[in-house]
Amino acid sequence: MKNTKYSVLCLAILAGLAGCSDDETIINTDSGYAPVVTEGKTLTNTPDIVVKSQNEVDELTITIGATSDLHGRIFGYDYALDAVDADAGLTRIATLLQNEKAKNPNMILIDIGDTVQGNSAQLFNDDPTHPVVSTLNALEFDLWVPGNHEFNFERSFIDRNLNHFNGAVVSSNIKWEENSANYIRAFQIFEIDGAKVAIVGVTPSNVPNWEASAPGHFAGLKFEEELASTRAAVDELIEKYSPDVIIGAFHIGRDSDAGAGVHMIAAEMADKFDVILAGHEHAxxxxxxxxxxxxxxxxxxxxxxxxxTVENKEVSGEYNESNRAQSVKIIEPGKWGWALAKAEIQLKKNTSGKWEMVDTTLSNVTTDGVAEDEGISAQFQYVDDISKEDAQTVLGTVTGDFTPGTGADEAIHEDYNNEAGRLYSTIHTAKVIDTPLMDFINQIQIEKSKAVVSAASLFSDSSNLVDGQEYAKKDSTNLYKYDNTLIGINMTGANLKRYMEWSYTYFNTYKEGDLTVSFVKGSKAYMYDQFDGKIQFEVDLTGDAFAMDENNQITNEGNRINIIEIDGKPFDADASYKVALNSYRWGSNVKKFGWATDADVYYDSVNEAVYAIRDMLTEHVELNQGVNAADFTNPNWEFVQYQANGAITQLRTDGAEGEALWNRLINQEICVQIDPDNPKYPGILDSLNVNDANSYFVNPNAGDSDPVKVYQGCSL
Structure with missing residues (x-):
């Protein structure tokens, strides 16, 4: 203890946010399974203290291993891309664990959430136990902290799977609304050779906002603020158990858009925690x-x-009894089973027989080059087989290119490089010009909701549809990777403009000499919506960006958006317009910011037979035996800088320095500067600028015959 005051299945086409039930108010009733959780009672799978070993020793190294953000990756395979992930999957983690457990048989294994959603995992939502949970059980994981994506489905789904996990299920800030009792334990105590280790879990408090359109997903639950809940849990465990080591297992980012992030909790409670294992950020x-x-x-x-992947002990120094109250170490293992985060905690008994800290050492043990465990692979081969068969089901043919120039990258016109994990310029053409790719999503949303205006995001840089290709189910998943449903709202013109201004804060302000756009530091692709339908508008990146304070009060209305007309009439800020948007955007932003209320909702796809937006795309292609770009071509917006006489267009064709520098990017001779702190959404941080030599660097691998090495030159 630190120095303290106390020393098979729904059909895939129907698998979406609301699980397999159309009634979001129903709790614990999907697929006929009996309720496994008693309302108002704490779900408990383990004894108060889990004893791992009882040897009499004076020195001890406690080893903790953790995965996070697996997102359905039992195998190292991306079913949406139909491609191998050579450094991912629980099958590779299993191989690592053979070696780790041979050295540390009492290793405490933790998964830090976002475990059972993504990568075709929804195909198995009606199984008695989800196969990802069964895999954790097979690997003898000791503890599971649910992430926010565990609540993408009706609550009975997470109830059942938490109950069927063989280890402890822990989160300090999920409570029952009726009596404020813990939904699951706030913490778990482990004992190894007499030393007590406490592990405290945290789940994002923003879940009710993210799932606002589907309250059945968290029915009866409330998610309390992270820091206060963590304090209360730590105070309780110290009073009851006086642990020798306190560990955090937090499914929250270092910084948080809502609630406390890892950094804040770590700083406030560094005198309590010895190590914090984190997730959520995919970092x-x-x-x-x-x-x-x-x-x-x-x-x-x-x-x-x-x-x-390795702690630099020359920088961190020794973490011992004399200084442990002054700081805390944090580690995150990335996503999809890329690594096993490992914390080695050395303890020694003092003359009074009390355990004292000697040192801690952290590392991320990667799965790159690691073989898949044959036993686990064989046991869950059916998951891989079903997922591939479903993803590869051909629905029709693509007619026409859905982005100009065939390839998605606006500079080199190549598609996403799977091995490199990025577009070369990181700028998808569909983010900067109006394309059938985005119009496809928006027009389907308009067709379903009868809206006048629709908003949608390009979630993945790997998305594209090319003339002549077969359209398989995986293409819908790649284009629309989340399980969002569709909401239709009545919105005032003034608030619609605010929504649009807010969306285009994704981009940095244009500077003289810019040859490209660039994305605001830390920006997320899913937070940038494009607007389609019977609306005509321009975006000028020289204008002020919309801004809000921490209380969601507008501090700058922004003036990047010029709405010319809606539904054939001049834009009217006082008029009411029908707007289609996804359930996440509705709950997390538009409703939260007060731009519309529940009374403004006129359509909710959760009441439809096909309610997930992704499945609406699949339905269209299946019914039409394909999809035609000509049917989804509605040029209704443009960046002023990309117009024929726009600054970026003119500079790229100036016959001088601008054109020369642009051609160097096209020829992959130079690399753009990428946001180093945003691995989940790699994007250009500074616009390529003819007046700024620091806006790019020479690609040392330019001209290499291996395209992957050319991409890697931009990562050196």
Whole structure:
């Protein structure tokens, strides 16, 4: 303890946010399964103290391993891309564990959430136990912290799977509304050779906002603020158990859009926690946070330079009894089973027989080059077989190119490079010009909701549809990877413009000499909506960006958007317009910001036979035996800078420095600067600029015959 005051299946086409029930108010009734959770009672799978071993020793190394954000990856295979992930999957984690458990048989294994959603995992939502949970059980995981995506389905789904997990299920901030009792345990105590280890879980408090359109997903539950809940849990466990080590297992990012992030909790409670294992961000890092309060957070990267998998002990120093109250170390293992985060905690008994800290060492043990475990692979081969068969089901043929120039990259006109994990320029053409690719989503949303205006995001840079290709079910998943449903709302013109201004804050302000756009630091692709339908508008990136304060009060209305007309009439800020948007955007932003209320909802696809937007795309292709770009060509918007006489267009064809630099990017001779702190959504941080030599760098692998090496040159 730290120095304290106390020392098979729904049909795939129907699998979406609401599980297999159309009635979101029903709890614990999907597929006829009996309720496994008693309302108002804490779901408990394990004894108060789980004893791992009882040897008499004076020195001890406690080893903790953790995965996070598996998103359905039992196997290292991306079913939407129909491609192997050579450094992913629980089958590879299983191989690592053979070696780790041979050295540390009492290793505590944790999964930190976002486990059973994604990568065709919804195909198995009606199984008594989801196969990903069965895989965790087969690998003898000790503890599971549910992430936000565990609540993408009706609550009975997560009830059942938490109950069927063989280890502890832990989160300190999920409570019953009726009596504020814990939904699952706030923490779990483990005992290894007499040393007590407490593990505290946290789930994002923003779940009710993210799932606002489907309250049945968290029916009867409330999600309390992360820091306060963590404090209360730690105070309780110290009073009851006086643990020798306290560990955090937090499914939250370092910084948070809502509630407390890992950095804030770590800084406020560095004197309580010894190690924090994190998830949610899909990032890979090892950091140290000093004890502080408020917004005064000091974070230090303590990984080896150029190898963020290993702690640099020369930087971090020894973490022992004399200084353990001054800081806490944090580690995150990335996504999809890319690595096993490992914390090695050395303890030694003092002369009084009390355990004291000697040191901690963190590392991310990667699965790159690791073979898949044959036993686990064989046991769950049916999951791989069913997922591939479903994903590869051909529905029709693509007619016409859905992005101009065939390839998605706006500079080199090549599609997403799976091995490199990115577009070369990181700028998808469909993000900067009006394309049939985005109109396909928006027009289907308009058709279903009868809206005048529709909003949708390009979730993945790997999305594209090319003339002549077969359209398989996986293409719908690749284009629309989330399980969102569709909402139709009545919205005032003034609030529609605010929504549009907010969306285009995704982009940095244009500077003279820019040859490309660039994305705001830390921006997320799913937070940028494009608007289609009977609306004509322009976007000028020289204008002020919309801004809000931490209380969601508008501090700058923004002036990037010029709405010319809607439904054939001049734009009217006082008029009411029918707008289609996904359930996430509705709950997390539009409703939260007060731009519409529940009374404004006139359509909700959860009441339809096909209610997930992704499945609406699949339905259209199946009914029409394909999809034609000509049917989804509605040029209704453009960036001023991309117009024929726009600054970017003119500079790219100036016959001088601008055109020369643009051609160097096209020829992959130079690389753009990528946001280093946004691995989940790699994007250009600074626009390629003819006046700024720091906006790019020379590609050392330019001209290499291996395309992957050319891409890798931009990552060196």
């Amino acid at each position: 890979t890092y090892i950091e140290s946070i000093k004890k502080s309060s408020g917004d005064d957070v000091t974070s230090t990267d303590i990984s080896v330079d150029g190898a963020d």
